[in-house]
Amino acid sequence: MKKFACFLIAALFALTAFATLGACGKTSVDAEEIPVDVNLDVNTSATLKMGIMDDASEKKTAQAFIDKFNETYKNIKVEIETISGDYMQAMLSRIKAKTVPDIFWVGDNNISYFAEKKLLLNLDRYIEAAQFDTSAYYTSMIKLGQKNQNGSQYMLPRDYNKVVCMYNKDLLEDAGVTKDSPLYPNDDWTYEEFLALCAHLRANLDSSVYPVDAMLAWPPVFNSFIRSFGGELMSIDGKPAFNTEEAKQGMQVMKELLDKRYTLNPINKTEDVFLAGKAAMWFTVRPSVSNCMAANLNINVASFPKVGEHAYIGAGTSGYGISRSTSHPNEAWALLSFMLSRDGQEAFSTTGNAVPVLRELASDEDAVWKTIPDSEPRFNHSAFVKYDERDTLKDYLNGVDVELYSRIDSAMLDLLDRYMGWTGSAENPDTLLPQKVKDINKILNSN
Template identity: 30%
Template sequence: MKAGKMKTVVLATVMIGSMLMSAACAGNSDSNNLKTNTNGATGSGAAVQSDASKSHDPVELRVGVPEWPGESENVEAVVSAFKEKYPYVTVKVEKMVGDPHAKVLAQAAANELPDVFWLPDTSVREYQDLGILAPLDAYFEPNGVDVADVYPSMLDLGKVDGQTYMVPRDYAHVVTLVNTSLLKEAGLPLPSNDWSWDTFMDYAKKLTKKDASGTTTQWAVNSNIHWWAVWTPFALGRGGKLIDEAGSKVTVASDPLVGQGLKDLWDLSKDGYALDPNGQYPEDMFMAGKVAFYFAVKSVASSINDVSKAKGFEWDVVPFPRLPSVHAVGGGTSGYSVSSKSNNKDEAGAFVSMFLTEAGQKAFNSAGNSVPVLKSLAGDDVWRNSPVEGKNVEAYTIAPEADILPILSAKLPVSLINESNAGYEDAMNKYLLGKLPLEDALKEWEERINKAWK
């Protein structure tokens, strides 16, 4: 790998796009203090459902949604299901443009957050620490939510200290998208649903092509090396531990098994099997038909299906490979939260609860572009047959017991999360560019965090 000018090309999947809203939230507190009291529900834990013998004052909810294609339409479908139970509630869906993180912080500071708004799992702890999220657990049972039916890993991504602050909208379990045309050219069958790391490496060696100068012209994998949902499983994959909670320290260097696991991932790029994270490419090389495997989630399948027709290759999907010592699979989600300053928390809590019911999930997933977050809908044909029938869709829901959380982001002080993420990037780049041996690169990362974690 050539040590040129570094340019980090973030390859993470479409889980976190640009969005959220900017209009004022009627009735919000006049306080300009961003860190607020979040003592949740207004008392009942549920909106009062429609009853012929009862009348209700009209309520308007503002719901902020990302701007990416299809999200507002999917949420409007949930609104329709919600209105059947709560006809006295008017729901105003607001499609917002701009960086979602910056937008939420600006709206919160100006007391303009909607009653309900979208956020990625990576923002839950930060927003909860700022006091802008209301706890949601009290709304679930009164609104027909069976939390035992929700994939635990996705529900846990919305929790802080055991309380739920975000409801997940889908189940985004990392899988391996496959260019089966490249496999056929190499005489390789589609891997089995229990394929191992050794099998993956055997395929990688057979699928990677280099020219006479040693430059890779066909890659085995787009490893999504920057994404926590990929690198964290690898860090655990040889049996390593990332953190010593009792000692309040990270152990990315002091536990050598972490380094062995990360080396498995990083060497894919170092040895030319995976795309260079500092490389510059004319287009998405998997979409161009030049990469055999892609660690991603179901939401990209529709785009792959469309592009494959134009580019003339076939595709399928298999699970994330089983790593050598620990079966660990990453994942992620985004979802919806209730503003701690909403004056309509009962109705807002009832609305977000809809995302965890069969009616709400069927409405939201009516386009089939994501996997329902309810285990009971794993066999539903709507998502299984999208974007096309005949794929190995079992891969999307296999082994939920292997799902892992973003350990460092979940356990570190909020103030150190970004610093730790930067530490990972620096360690990876210094190793790949030959600036530091693996052990020294990881030691820098570890010392950087532990020095600040008192």
């Protein structure tokens, strides 16, 4: 009986191992090998799956694109597949299960990783064949769709998101700052003017209300502060570069915002304090407008203040890419390129939460996106598109091996934490910075 039990257990393990190994394997279709056809017949019939985040506004956006697309390609059925939970993880599970959607939403943070892992289709062949004019779009956003922001195109951006300074007009008024006051936020304000307003708000508002939620742990903000003073976190060849006077200056300026209690400690933030009426200003992007309207806040926006010598403004985007394992890359391209056409961008604009990436539409005074929020006819929409020459991107990972992205990102936050004292006392920069250079080099050498 003992022998038999052993035999049975061994058989069970063998079966398990067989099932495990059977689950492994490579994707059978490689869209790179399918001939490019950018002049698809309008009667082409196919079914595409479109992966998006499980979010009401994302569904609304995807549906707006699809409805307009189907006016031309009536026989290409596009099925929306919502992806719940951690988007990255859900995509990884789909890769394993060989159920990656044909075309899917992707944020600018994941492009290099997905490209390196051959999850996204290289779009260069399609761009060339279709003579797709990328110069019609914001250059910085197009770069965000490229591997390491300067290689092949893997994603086409759908919107243009830059950091602006949103402000609560009621709180400003409570502190005696009215439209005719020299302290009032404006698109051309300097950092000194911004600090003067913070000081005024600190002195004149309830102590529980912060002058600004500066989002110091958010890469578009901290990276732009450091770059504005001429510093950088990592060099283009992927080496730590923050141990310089310029980078220190950028970090010091952020630290002062915290030390003077102009902004809240990012580590303590568990809610959007601006939405809760606990901050008078907020460094944020266009998609936040709808949340503010839902919270019945009386808001407006101004451009990000001119910080340092270069006055950079953090910018980012999201868009769509084509799966490398799709059997319908040409149909997926038809949909993707449509999304960036004037018709597609107008359909997208009607959903209300974004600035279109197509320049002519972004700057058009009568564009639909400028009528939202329509409750405020004199809303300063221009702040969302002004000064695109000052755009700066999250570029400090470009020279780093994709396997180390999260560890380097985490190390950067640790550097800022210890420099500014988010979770303890601020450390002496003269000892902290060389130590962090050492730590990061160790991470870089570990791969």
